[in-house]
Amino acid sequence: MGNDSERRPPRLEDVAAHAGVSHQTVSRVVNNHPNVSKSTRERVEAAIAELGYRRNTAARSLVTRRSQIIGVLGTELAQYGPANTLLGVQQAAREAGYFVSIAALKESGANSIADAVRYFTDQGADGIIVIVPHDGTVQTLEGLNLDVPVVVVGAGSHGRFSGAMVDQKRGARVAVAHLVGQGHRRIGHISGPRDWIDAAARAEGWREELAAAGLADDLLLEGDWSAASGYRMGQELAATRIATAVFVGNDQMALGLLRAFSEAGVRVPQDVSLVGFDDQPEAAYFTPPLTTVRQDFEELGRRCMDMMRTQIEDGAASSTIVVDPELVVRASTSPLP
Amino acid sequence: MGNDSERRPPRLEDVAAHAGVSHQTVSRVVNNHPNVSKSTRERVEAAIAELGYRRNTAARSLVTRRSQIIGVLGTELAQYGPANTLLGVQQAAREAGYFVSIAALKESGANSIADAVRYFTDQGADGIIVIVPHDGTVQTLEGLNLDVPVVVVGAGSHGRFSGAMVDQKRGARVAVAHLVGQGHRRIGHISGPRDWIDAAARAEGWREELAAAGLADDLLLEGDWSAASGYRMGQELAATRIATAVFVGNDQMALGLLRAFSEAGVRVPQDVSLVGFDDQPEAAYFTPPLTTVRQDFEELGRRCMDMMRTQIEDGAASSTIVVDPELVVRASTSPLP
DNA sequence: GGCATTCTTGTTAGCGCTAACAAGAATGAA
């Protein structure tokens, strides 16, 4: 009722006129300022409801210099891990009244990152979350001299930036310990690209746990996270037949290994045991179902956003959050006969 | 360089003073207005470069009533299809100077959609792209009385809204025709949930192609897109052993079937041929590699954004875009002996 | 009751930008 004259949405002024107060009083009600009398507040709220008033974000941003926008920047944003991290960020952001703007990178070079960061600063983002877990990423960001909080996912605390990570090394050690506990002595590892922080951490965990068990760590092959690369590594492993167990850097490469082994007549787990990493939903339906290390990416994303919020709103210092992974045992591992 | 006194970023006024012109002239240069003399333009551009001026998005939005923000709203945004569609949207958006804001829904009820839409209108989004390909989605949106363009992904043209879709029915027919061509007569179908537009279209295509070949369409089971549901359906099919071929609604369910068949001793493709849908990267590494129907989700997303742009900028009417899928033949199908 | 303190509301200015109008400079046609 009353929205017949103009197409323009109501603004503070309209609500104020409707409630018989000043626009500033309406602003106070909208922003929950304490010093507004009960009766006035109720009158204003009624007017807001009747006119269907909604605060104009652009005007508010202009004066407060806060956009309520968090930029999330990442490579491989369609992959299981990053995609679910993004979802976690989004969920926590929306609950806290923030908006999430995304930028997907084709590659993770410094220019590419700088472009995406500028895209966000142009938008006036209040903070930036980075899901580009490469070695050089943190340095690139440091060179950019940003004046908004940054949270780097998958990296520890790196100087000025906050970090949120799953404890990759620990996950790797648990996986390898599981294999060692089953009597395996020749345990290989298919790692992700060595310049990925996560890949390096998992390889390091594998190495440490082997060392703790007094075993050799000479069976390391480097893949690129894809099933295709896992397939190629699997062919190599099947040809040599040295390893009785393989700790694979992620589930997709494990899928590739499974395929290569199947073609080469190597049975899993009878001939070779396999452990993956991530526990994407499909892993339980591989042939055979994959023993793997579960990471809770959504939780990771939510925690990232929480950290971001305390930095923006309370001016908190940067810090690090570590989430624990969990071994999920299925049928791709079995004790050595 | 003059950036010593204040922390505040430069604005039009600062550039104007630096170049010895009015702020409006700087605005003209920034917005590529034609009537600026060459010499002035160069002087202004030099000042912009020197001061590192960047236009303030909030101020611009306030006065133009354009935010350059596109809201993308969807369920299952971490799944292969939606995630890649989102990436395509993002890519086209960034190239065109737009920002992409996301809202992930836990479920696709009317309230949930209305909340997300309001989230975007609060943000001042210039358009909304919807990846919630349920039956009722379009009706829900129609009830919302939006005054920004809407593009619905995975639906045909529905009245006021634009649609962009892969031709699901055609993909299904090609898949089934492939099986018929191999001599199969009893061809089952595992569909997605029947209230999903895509699931219904694929089932319809399966039915039509069977009818064209004079075959019975009584072997239909409904899953929920997950590998888990494919596994359950696979167990049922393995128990009855009626079908010699199955057209599966997506690759993940096909993975579940593969697992169930493997456990039940049903060999693929010797005993049963299998065709999936989507061609996610892993499908080539299933055991056996999966024959499937490829959808180019990124392309779909890019086309969505293009449509959105012509609607926003040229006031174009709503329309529909259809992208063709493509059959990828691998090792999970073979001629009936 | 008188005065200081708090609570409540209003007034004014300005965030940085673009639209609309205004005006001066340059150009061309007669």
Place this chain on the structure above:
DNA sequence: TTCATTCTTGTTAGCGCTAACAAGAATGCC
């Protein structure tokens, strides 16, 4: 030259909001 037309630049107003200050009303304390 003269006047109309175009090109170029500047001036003013205002988008919708919040911060800062101001002022009046209500309250407390002695």
